[in-house]
Amino acid sequence: MKQRWDHVIAKPGALVALMAIAPVLSAQEPYVYPAKGQSAEQMAADKAQCQAWATQQTGFDPLKAATAPQPTPGTQSGRGGLLRGGAKGAAAGAAIGAIAGDAGKGAAIGAVGGGVLSAAKHRRQQQAEQKAQAQQAEAQGAKSSDFLRAYGACLKGRGYSVE
Structure with missing residues (x-):
């Protein structure tokens, strides 16, 4: 048959x-x-x-x-960005500390500050990417409908x- x-x-x-x-x-x-x-x-x-x-x-x-x-997350990892931010902050802090008379203390403060700022920037980037992906998925659903x-x-x- x-x-x-x-x-x-x-x-x-x-x-x-x-x-x-x-x-x-x-x-x-x-x-x-x-x-x-x-x-x-x-x-x-x-x-x-x-x-x-x-x-x-x-x-x-x-x-x-x-x-x-599919959209990929940012290429900068949280830890790498934090380390780079800390290193940049340490360098800036050491330079400022040298002027003030204590380069080591300035470097330590700069490292912490740079790491915190870098982590905050990375978090904002992740949130923006997640929001964009959610909006894209919502638009895709409407178009599919x-x-x-x-x-x-x-x-x-x-x-x-x-x-």
Whole structure:
């Protein structure tokens, strides 16, 4: 007995299009029922065309969104930045301390101050990166939702029941 999807495999374009969007939409893709008796081959072609149309309408391509590189945290590590800040503070403190008559005490104060300032700067950078990532994820979710609405509207227009 012939399998249901054998005729789709015979059409590589429809299969490739379906496979391309399947991983991206699988978690959120609505259930689609061929209400007018459309064949599996026709349904695969309609899904691919509706995916392209929804992308055009919303400016969001779930395939590109799924393969986009994730933002990486800052390259400066907390400890390295703290050590560099402390070293810079020590050098500045030693110079100021030398003028005041106690270079060692000035260096110690400068090292602590430089380390604290460096740690605070690093913490602010991390918070800004986390906030930007959260905003990006929120925007991505809204775009994905718009895409799915357009995708469903297209399929309904082609005679499918979409839930």
